Amino acid sequence: MTLVADKSILLVEDEAVLAMFEKNQLEQGGYNVTHVTNGENAIQLIIREEKPFDLILMDIDLGKGLDGTQTATEILNHKEIPVVFLSSHTEREIVKKTETITSYGYVVKNSGFTVLDASIKMAFKLFEANELTKSKKEHLETVLHSIGDGVIATDGDGKVIRMNPIAEKLTGWTHDEGVGLGINEIFKIVNVKTRLLVENPVDIVLRTNSIVGLANHTVLLSRDGSEYQISDSGSPIKDLNGDTRGVVLVFRDITAEYNIQSHIAKQANMLNNVLDAVIGTDFNHKINYWNKAAEKIYLWKAEEVIGKSVMEVLKTDYINLSRDQVIQRVNLEGSFIGEVVQYAKDGTIRNIEVNQVLLDDESDLPIGYIAVGRDISDRLNALRRVKESEAKLTQIIESAMDAIISIDQSKKIILFNGAAEKMFGYQSLDIIGQPLDRLIPIDFRSQHDNHIDSFSNTGVSRRAMGALGQIRGLRANGEEFPIEASISQISVKEEKLFTVILRDVSVRNHSESKIQKLLHEKENILKEIHHRVKNNMSSIFTLLTLQARSQSESSVQTILYEAAGRVKSMIVLYDKLYHSETDNTVSLQDYFPAIFNEIVCIFPKNVEVKMNILEEPIELSAKLLSSLGIILNELITNSMKHAFNEISNAEIGLNIFRKEKKLYLEYSDNGVGVPETVSFEHSPGFGLQLIGMLVDQIEGKISIVRQPTPKFLLELAV
Known part of the structure; x- marks a missing residue:
């Protein structure tokens, strides 16, 4: 279950006011939120500074520089992290840009915190599922390399496609050297007595399409000249249609066991040092030898079992064969190798890999049996855990x-x-x-x-x-x-x-087509209601102004004038945009004189306005001008509130000029000046805080000049 209290989110949003609102909502929802205004800062935090974040909430339109899709692409090239796009756009081409980046989510702004929270949690769940799948694959690889037996896998032509470290050690071939070679080139086996080549189990499996065991007395000839007595089997690799696609060959070195079987009658005292259980019986299955490993595995002491029938002491369940069939095979072929289930003294189960051989005397007459047993319970448990992991992985994929x-x-x-x-x-x-x-x-x-x-x-x-x-x-x-x-x-x-x-995406494409049709209809509707919007904004401005003039308390009156000024800046910009011949831009020379005079006229204070605006025509975007309009309103309001309390011939000036490819807006008044304790970093009022945030949003710089005439100097790169 995803705990949001443990999750940190990087919010990439260039709109300062929206960012404050979104950050507050997410933090109230229990997330830890860090905000940056552009893609470059996001890349700096995640890639260069390696700050840990669990998810990125990415706006698409980030103003200048990299947009949201470019930023997400750069980050995902270096780091695996879920990215959820947050945008006010529903146009098909905008949405389509995100489809090449990530599948963790796209949320339309103003959908509500419930939708946003659900999308974030769903992204966390999907990311956790992807990471779990990757972890399970790595776990399976580790288990294969940890198995104590040699494992070689071939394709359907008998060519090697995989070798584990034990197989490399026993054959003398490294994995990289062996891959692509025929199995007979690296896995050469001969009969220990005749020294003739033994048919390779892989060839037998491919021919018979069934599991086969290695022949008795088989020796593996290693590349470095070493020889190993080996055992185990070859099994076909089948697809779901039952067709054999290759062979997996599992073998292990039983050289030590083979030597024990050959000399056990003469060197029984040495067998207590082996880890496998060694049990000797006569031809009537009476126990005559029981080593230390047998005591440890089966919990019976040697003195408790010597002379007793091994069938009474050890209850044994053979797989696919009966006890009589096993004994018959040993008597006829000389040995039996297989897996059995046996029960210890306390009744607990032991999974045993047993090698039972016929013991002959010096005249090659049978005198009894030797059984070498290895407890493979841990290995089987490991294989069971692998299967459980595979089952979980399958459930994830199926869900x-x-x-x-x-x-x-x-x-x-x-x-x-x-x-x-x-x-x-x-x-x-x-x-x-x-x-x-x-x-x-x-x-x-x-x-x-x-x-x-x-x-x-x-x-x-x-x-x-x-x-x-x-x-x-x-x-x-x-x-x-x-x-x-x-x-x-x-x-x-x-x-x-x-x-x-x-x-x-057939349903989504149909929906997008309907959306495009609706958007076209909305454009026609917007044209019809445009003048109503302007009238409504003007009504709001008028109501605020009338309310301000009717107030007796100057503080309330000032607050209402401030609000009226902000609305006025929007009205002027809206009007200029409506009459502008360009797309979403307004002339600086057309906008600033109008808004400057309109805002100053809101206040009852009689103030002389002086403007000096460069003649060079400059077109600025509505987004930038909206921010500049609010900044200018806050500066004028600040002057009206604090600068002219004791001054009768009040003046406000605006000087706009270019210098070294940058645009400067110089605002001044002839009031009492700005106290040294007031700055954009340490301001008790909302106005200067808002100016600082908006300047940061438009990537500008603003400074306070206190002497000889109080000025605010705003620098823009346009």
Whole structure:
């Protein structure tokens, strides 16, 4: 379960006021939130300073510099972290930009905290599931390398595709040297007596399509000249259709056991040093030898069992054979190797790997039996844990809402989850082993193959949702439908496996089409109600002004004038935009004289206005001018509140000029000046705090000049 109190979020939002509101909502929801205004600062925190964050909440439009999608792409190239996009845009082209980046979520602003919180928690769950899947794969690799037996896997042609460290040690071949070679080149076995080559178990498995054991008295000839007595078996690797795709050969060094079996009658005193149980019986199965390891494994002391029937002392359950069949095999073939279940003195179960041999005297006449038993309970428990891990991984994959399909290097399907069955209309058993092309329309197959081959050559481990673009799928009933896909690849001993996560976007595309139609209708409606908006804003301004003039308390009156000024700055900008011939821009020379005079006229104080604005035409965006209008309103309001209490000939000045490719706005008054204790960093009032935040938002710089004439100097790079 995801605990939000432990989660830290990086909020990337260039709108200062919105950022304050969103940060407050998230913190009230229990998250730890850090805010930055642009993509460059986000990259600095996460990649260069390596600050730990659990999730990024990313605005798409970040003003100048990198936008949200570019920032997310750069971060995800260096670090695995869920990114949820937060934007006010619903246009198809804007939403589509995020589809090539991440599949963790897209939230429309003003959807409410409930929607935002649910999207964040869903992103955490999906990210945790992805990390769990990766962890399980690494766990399976560790278990394979930890097994004490040699393991060699081949493909269907008998060529080596994998070797574990024990196999490397016994054969003398490293994994990299052995891969691609025929099994007979690196796994050479002969009969210990005749020294003739023994048929390789891999060849037998591929020929018979069944599990086989190695022949008795088999010696492995290592590359370095060493020889090992070995045992164990070869098993076919089958797909879900029952076809053999390769062979896994499991073997272990039993040289020590073999020597024990050969000399046990003469050197019984040495057997107490081995870790395996060694039990000797006569031809009637009466126990005549019981070593220390047998005492430890079965909890019976030697003096308790000597002379008793081994069948009475050790209850033994053989797999697939009866006791009589095992004894018959030992009598005829000389030995039996297999796994059995035996019970200790206290009734507890032991999983034993037993090697039972016929003991002959010097005249080659049978005189009894020797059984060497190894407790493999821990190994079986480890294998059971591996199977449990595989089962959990399977449950995670099957519970995913997106279709998950894995293919091998030949592009044949090896995994097909429940969501894929529902999406394409095939049952897993019917589609496993089939080429991926079966799910792709004919006219797109060549292009899709090129996508995968190109991705394989990049060496990148994964591409986010939408990285393949929007492609088309083919259902079992012949219906084509749009899908978006992400892809990942892993290399398992030089063999590449690919996994694609698919999402049916047919419903979403239909919805987007309806949205576009609605947007067109809304544009027509907006044109009709434009003048009403202007009238309503003017009404609000008028009401605020009238309310201010009717107040007897100057503090209340000032607050209302401040609010009226902010509304007025919006009215002027809105009016200029409506009459502007350009798209979302207004002339600086047209906007500032109008707003300056309009705001000053709100206040009852008689103030002379002096303006000096450069003649060079400059077009600025509505977003920038909106912030500048509020800043100017706050400066004028500040002068009206504090500067002219004892001055009758009040003056306010605005000087706009260029210098070294930068635009400067110099605001001044002839009032009492700004106290040394007041600054943008240490201001008790909301006005200067708001100015500081807005200046930071538009990436400008502002300073206070106190002498000889009080001035505020704002620097912009436009």
